[in-house]
Amino acid sequence: MGNKRRVVITGIGAITPLGHDVASTWKGLCESRSGVAKITLFDASSFPTKIAGEVKNFDFAPYAAGEEFLGYAGRHSQFAIAAADEAMRDSGLLGGKWAPERFGIYFGAGDGGCDFDNFVSLLNYSWEGEGTSGEIISERYIERAAKILSLYTELEQEPCLAPGHIARKFKLRGPVFNCLTACAASSQAIGEAYEIIQRGDADIMLSGGSHSMIHPFGVVGFNLLTALSTRNECPEKASCPFDRRRDGFVLSEGSGVVILEELEHARKRGAKIYGELIGYGSTGDAYRLTDTHPEGRGAIKAIELALKDAGLAAQSIDYVNAHGTSTSVNDTVETLAIKKVFGDYAKKVPVSSIKSMLGHLIAAAGAVEIIACLLAFRDDIIPPTINYEEPDPECDLDYVPNKARKAHINTAMSNSFGFGGQNITLIVRRFE
Amino acid sequence: MKKRRVVITGLGAISPAGLSLDDFWFAAREGRPSARPIESYPVKSFPVKIACEIKGFEARNFVPASQRKALKVMARDIQLAVAASKCAVDDSGLDVASIDRSRMGVTIGAALINNELNELGICIRNSNEASGAFSMKKFGTDGMGSLFPLWLLKYLPNMPACHISIIYDLQGPNNSITTACASGLEAVGEASRIIERDSSDRMLSGGTDSKTNPIALSRFYLMNALSLRNVPPEEAYVPFDGRRDGFVAGEGAAIVILENLDHALERKAKIYGEIAGFGSSTSFNYDHKDCKDSRGMALAMKRALDDADCEAASIDYIEAHGAGTKAGDKLEAAAIKEVFGAQAGRVPVTTFKPVTGYLSAASGPFGVVEACLAIKAGEIPPIAGFKERDPDCDLNCVSGKAQKAAIKNVLVNAFGLGGQNASLIVRRFE
Numbered sequence: 054m055g056n057k058r059r060v061v062i063t064g065i066g067a068i069t070p071l072g073h074d075v076a077s078t079w080k081g082l083c084e085s086r087s088g089v090a091k092i093t094l095f096d097a098s099s100f101p102t103k104i105a106g107e108v109k110n111f112d113f114a115p116y117a118a119g120e121e122f123l124g125y126a127g128r129h130s131q132f133a134i135a136a137a138d139e140a141m142r143d144s145g146l147l148g149g150k151w152a153p154e155r156f157g158i159y160f161g162a163g164d165g166g167c168d169f170d171n172f173v174s175l176l177n178y179s180w181e182g183e184g185t186s187g188e189i190i191s192e193r194y195i196e197r198a199a200k201i202l203s204l205y206t207e208l209e210q211e212p213c214l215a216p217g218h219i220a221r222k223f224k225l226r227g228p229v230f231n232c233l234t235a236c237a238a239s240s241q242a243i244g245e246a247y248e249i250i251q252r253g254d255a256d257i258m259l260s261g262g263s264h265s266m267i268h269p270f271g272v273v274g275f276n277l278l279t280a281l282s283t284r285n286e287c288p289e290k291a292s293c294p295f296d297r298r299r300d301g302f303v304l305s306e307g308s309g310v311v312i313l314e315e316l317e318h319a320r321k322r323g324a325k326i327y328g329e330l331i332g333y334g335s336t337g338d339a340y341r342l343t344d345t346h347p348e349g350r351g352a353i354k355a356i357e358l359a360l361k362d363a364g365l366a367a368q369s370i371d372y373v374n375a376h377g378t379s380t381s382v383n384d385t386v387e388t389l390a391i392k393k394v395f396g397d398y399a400k401k402v403p404v405s406s407i408k409s410m411l412g413h414l415i416a417a418a419g420a421v422e423i424i425a426c427l428l429a430f431r432d433d434i435i436p437p438t439i440n441y442e443e444p445d446p447e448c449d450l451d452y453v454p455n456k457a458r459k460a461h462i463n464t465a466m467s468n469s470f471g472f473g474g475q476n477i478t479l480i481v482r483r484f485e
Numbered sequence: 486m487k488k489r490r491v492v493i494t495g496l497g498a499i500s501p502a503g504l505s506l507d508d509f510w511f512a513a514r515e516g517r518p519s520a521r522p523i524e525s526y527p528v529k530s531f532p533v534k535i536a537c538e539i540k541g542f543e544a545r546n547f548v549p550a551s552q553r554k555a556l557k558v559m560a561r562d563i564q565l566a567v568a569a570s571k572c573a574v575d576d577s578g579l580d581v582a583s584i585d586r587s588r589m590g591v592t593i594g595a596a597l598i599n600n601e602l603n604e605l606g607i608c609i610r611n612s613n614e615a616s617g618a619f620s621m622k623k624f625g626t627d628g629m630g631s632l633f634p635l636w637l638l639k640y641l642p643n644m645p646a647c648h649i650s651i652i653y654d655l656q657g658p659n660n661s662i663t664t665a666c667a668s669g670l671e672a673v674g675e676a677s678r679i680i681e682r683d684s685s686d687r688m689l690s691g692g693t694d695s696k697t698n699p700i701a702l703s704r705f706y707l708m709n710a711l712s713l714r715n716v717p718p719e720e721a722y723v724p725f726d727g728r729r730d731g732f733v734a735g736e737g738a739a740i741v742i743l744e745n746l747d748h749a750l751e752r753k754a755k756i757y758g759e760i761a762g763f764g765s766s767t768s769f770n771y772d773h774k775d776c777k778d779s780r781g782m783a784l785a786m787k788r789a790l791d792d793a794d795c796e797a798a799s800i801d802y803i804e805a806h807g808a809g810t811k812a813g814d815k816l817e818a819a820a821i822k823e824v825f826g827a828q829a830g831r832v833p834v835t836t837f838k839p840v841t842g843y844l845s846a847a848s849g850p851f852g853v854v855e856a857c858l859a860i861k862a863g864e865i866p867p868i869a870g871f872k873e874r875d876p877d878c879d880l881n882c883v884s885g886k887a888q889k890a891a892i893k894n895v896l897v898n899a900f901g902l903g904g905q906n907a908s909l910i911v912r913r914f915e
Binding site for chain 2: 157187234235276338472
């Protein structure tokens with residue numbers, strides 16, 4: 054194991070409900086600000102959930118200039134391109150010299166929302182019969198769809214478009230993947246990108262994720278699953294991971310991108326190094342579609358595998374960036390899993406969920422969370438869990454309540470658990 | 486450090502040719518295309534009237550009684566994947582209950598799963614005002630009330646892998662690759678890497694698609710990708726043929742069981758072949774009307790060859806992507822020429838696609854399944870329906886019936902619309 058290629062992070066980019074770049078997002082996180090507000094992308098006033106973490110006032114036009122097809126880019130593609138652009142600039146690779154064949158992408162882009170207005174009009178046009186007694190006449194649907202839908206808008210719903218845009222924009226010719234494993238997607242992408250560099254299939258990988266499900270079908274879909282918070286009266290307070298009053302997650306949108314680079318490659322070009330990725334664990338719950346395993350079977354195993362991969366004991370972890378969705382079950386089971394693996398040390402290690410401020414970026418969540426871990430190294434600050442007011446007896450760890458904390462940490466663990474049972478744990482270490 | 490070797494020990498396929506591996510292989514080696522007039526809904530006045538539909542598929546016959554309840558939250562793509570998984574597990578002879586299931590994972594390639602129109606039709610219908618105009622306010626109440634609680638989960642692309650992991654209690658790494666037509670082959674490649682690096686001992690992998698539904702058909706039509714030569718249906722989808730004008734939409738799922746060689750040997754498993762090499766790359770062909778970049782496809786093939794430590798001259802035949810569009814096949818032919826040089830006109834090229842119809846996420850895994858069966862039979866199946874050579878696709882296309890050959894190395898291609906390309910080499914196990 055000793056001769057494995059080492060993987061460091063040399064560039065970061067983000068666009069979130071707290072800002073259009075890493076700096077504004079990080080500032081918001083350190084100042085305990087919430088990015089959650091009333092939904093403005095459509096009229097959600099009658100929906101059970103009327104709040105979300107929207108990316109506000111984002112102008113994509115400069116990124117699309119001179120690129121005809123980017124004019125059709127869906128929100129998740131737009132976010133992906135913006136965050137990738139920031140990460141590329143930040144890494145110093147933009148305009149620099151590198152072999153395109155050795156630079157790949159492992160992304161965790163979600164699906165794009167549908168062309169809602171056109172889709173609704175199509176369904177109404179194709180309906181035959183009265184009230185609920187009729188049905189869609191497929192032939193009417195197809196004929197009309199072929200007339201009124203825009204091909205490129207339709208294609209934007211495919212999750213593969215975002216990494217495709219990024220590859221084209223930056224002329225990356227390396228291996229390219231996109232995984233869509235719900236809330237674990239971008240963490241899984243980063244873990245697999247790290248494996249690709251370790252085994253030598255590439256020297257640089259652009260990884261992370263992007264997603265926007267703040268559309269009528271997305272909100273309704275999660276509402277039907279009763280997964281979303283309905284504390285509409287105080288949006289900024291709605292996401293309260295580990296707090297007794299938590300009642301679901303807050304749906305958010307955005308993107309996080311990291312540039313992973315083989316250590317010697319990074320050193321040779323004198324790159325700035327944010328940290329080293331040293332551990333990756335991946336498991337399946339194989340339990341139920343909607344519930345995590347009640348004893349955290351898959352989560353525990355993922356954490357253990359990541360520690361083993363890093364060659365670390367649990368006591369060496371200085372900070373846990375929790376999945377911490379603010380759903381009743383997740384936060385209890387995650388606490389249980391941390392206690393199971395960390396033993397007595399669980400009560401000592403700071404654990405925080407930045408979803409308390411950002412909401413849940415779904416496929417993009419893990420990437421933004423790993424960025425927060427890297428910035429915690431840089432600035433000696435642990436971002437807080439805000440809205441932590443009423444402790445839950447089942448969640449009895451140090452959640453870094455409400456205010457960021459000064460601390461010099463050297464290793465951080467980030468958990469991501471997906472709907473359907475994908476469990477991912479990543480471990481990063483300060484690079485010295 | 487010596488890499489762990491990965492072998493294929495089980496195959497499963499549900500295709501328009503039939504609900505078993507034997508049905509698929511029979512149609513493939515006989516060169517029987519599956520395109521027929523669309524039966525599941527009328528298309529009298531639409532320019533496209535044919536598809537490769539799977540007939541008589543009953544998902545409940547493929548899941549244990551305890552899991553049947555879950556079928557109603559599985560879109561057709563998911564049901565097909567679950568059924569093909571059962572076939573593959575059965576074929577492998579693996580007693581899943583007796584193995585260490587924390588060391589067996591699932592990686593499936595999936596595309597965007599299309600919604601069933603009636604389900605959403607009623608939801609939108611109930612969201613309309615008396616005037617017939619859609620009301621977002623009513624959508625948030627009555628519209629939402631028309632959908633069932635787990636509606637969202639029925640269509641998530643990670644659900645094939647989730648359902649399969651639940652049915653067989655597979656607790657190893659669980660991933661879902663979504664790179665359009667490259668998804669399934671990338672999934673198999675990634676699954677083999679997971680075994681290689683010792684993150685698991687066994688993987689269930691493959692891809693699934695159902696692209697004959699109205700939403701998918703209208704999208705393919707918008708892309709100008711569908712053949713308009715409806716009569717006779719069997720001659721519509723002819724990859725690399727001079728007459729080609731697009732593909733016929735298809736559906737199907739192909740699943741393989743991958744095992745670390747030592748584990749397979751220990752249980753005396755039947756071994757179809759070895760995953761010898763895998764390569765992935767990107768091309769910049771976003772504008773499907775102006776596809777010129779064959780370099781990405783060539784890179785994927787070269788990477789797979791390098792990874793397999795294999796000269797192009799040692800490839801015994803190519804399972805091509807064979808999109809069947811004018812531009813797509815020309816591009817693939819150019820890429821094959823770039824990689825194979827003087828050998829390009831000699832190496833036999835085939836594709837199973839006229840048998841299944843055009844698949845996106847399931848396409849590569851079907852290629853892997855066909856490669857395994859070809860190695861076993863010592864026969865290269867033809868491109869069903871192939872007749873007229875096209876100077877733009879100056880390749881040795883296999884036509885007519887299966888061709889006898891001693892096959893050691895097969896190169897499988899799968900190229901996606903987002904610019905993602907995958908190539909994989911299946912090698913006879915020795």
